[in-house]
Amino acid sequence: MxxxxxxxxxxxxxxxxxxxxxxxxxxxxxxxxxxxxxxxxxxxxxxxxxxxxxxxxxxxxxxxxxxxxxxxxxxxxxxxxxxxxxxxxxxxxxxxxxxxxxxxxxxxxxxxxxxxxxxxxxxxxxxxxxxxxxxxxxxxxxxxxxxxxxxxxxxxxxxxxxxxxxxxxxxxxxxxxxxxxxxxxxxxxxxxxxxxxxxxxxxxxxxxxxxxxxxxxxxxxxxxxxxxxxxxxxxNSIVTEDLTKLFLQEALGRFTIQERKRLETVQDWSDKFSDKLRNIVSKPVNLEALDNEIFQLAQHFTKEAFRFYACNEVGFQLSSNIEKEEGVWILKEEYKSRNWSWRPYFLTQILRMNREKTGMVSDFYSDIETGEWIRTFAFPLGQSTFLFIDLTYEYLYEHDYLLLSSFA
Structure with missing residues (x-):
């Protein structure tokens, strides 16, 4: 001592x-x-x-x-x-x-x-x-x-x-x-x-x-x-010969290759998720019965998602929230007309979906209702309408390549 x-x-x-x-x-x-x-x-x-x-x-x-x-x-x-x-x-x-x-x-x-x-x-x-x-x-x-x-x-x-x-x-x-x-x-x-x-x-x-x-x-x-x-x-002093440089170069190279493969896997998953939506969503989507269309759509994603809603290109919510509670999908009409354009990356996602005509998954962000970090899949429905699907943590955990956002 x-x-x-x-x-x-x-x-x-x-x-x-x-x-x-x-x-x-x-x-x-x-x-x-x-x-x-x-x-x-x-x-x-x-x-x-x-x-x-x-x-x-x-x-x-x-x-x-x-x-x-x-x-x-x-x-x-x-x-x-x-x-x-x-x-x-x-x-x-x-x-x-x-x-x-x-x-x-x-x-x-x-x-x-x-x-x-x-x-x-x-x-x-x-x-x-x-x-x-x-x-x-x-x-x-x-x-x-x-x-x-x-x-x-x-x-x-x-x-x-x-x-x-x-x-x-x-x-x-x-x-x-x-x-x-x-x-x-x-x-x-x-x-x-x-x-x-x-x-x-x-x-x-x-x-x-x-x-x-x-x-x-x-x-x-x-x-x-x-x-x-x-x-x-x-x-006790400054290193005159750096013996770790090669190790670090090789390690960062491996990390980059692994991350690139993960991002390719995420992109493949995103393409398949978009294809599944295209095969189910009616064309053109019936905006007059949007709640019903999304409610029916949600039945096909019981394992993947816990919330669905649709917005227009300036962020106003056109549908109710369709949320899963204790395994049952319910409508929450009080969310209609709320605006989400202030959310990080919202407008960027809209622009990309308009240009690429396909869905995309968000980075992790804090959910307003639960405070938990989640990811959302966004998909263009046409007629300046966009579907947002909040993915369950259980689903993300089963597909662990989704647990790391592209940001990290």
Missing amino acids: LDPLDVISSLENVFPTLQPIYSADAQTIVGYEVFNCFKQDETKYALDAFFLDDTIPTEYRFDASMEIGKKALHVMEVHNFSGFFVFKNTIDVLLHDDYEAFTQLVDDSSFIQFDQIIIEIQEPDLQSNFEKVEHLLNYLKTYGYRLSISQVGIRGGQLDRLTQIQPNTMKLDLPLLRQQLSTEALRDMLYTITLHARKIGAALAFEKIEQEHQLQEAWRYGGRYYQGSLLGDKL
């Missing part, structure tokens, strides 16, 4: 270790995360607990952080490293001097640029101290520092607050999230985070990647940066 007093009294023994970070686009090392360590009697200790222990006076943790920062910057200079270094910070240490001492170190360097330094803060720490640190983070970004928020999604963080500080990177810890969430809940969260990252222009980073299936999951959800023992352990 490491005594914090040993660290405080022997700052010369604190030092950084570096874990390589790979990018999907370059398939090579583009940066390193700095881990805080301490050496005592030939034993190396991680200092994570030391820096998170708020019973240790902030100035002591600040001094240790500065010493490690100096040594890490020295490594960058000695190796003329042109990539980035990620420095983890707690809010109280960051606020101790508003990062002025570290900023002076970077400013004094003739080689290191501010945009090579990424300031990383854990999202739970950020959320509980947001008002204290928001202005400082935005101020530091004016120097050129980049900002990373780690442990995104842990404890159900508020993603809207990230919009206010516009981080450059959002980092996810897949093993930790998987411990906390069911498979379905994890997929929902990853999808939501991916959407939000795109919205604010943040790159996604995935840490603690230990197995290839975790790397594939990170790639599938749009991860740009990867790190973990699968790709490289923590080192």
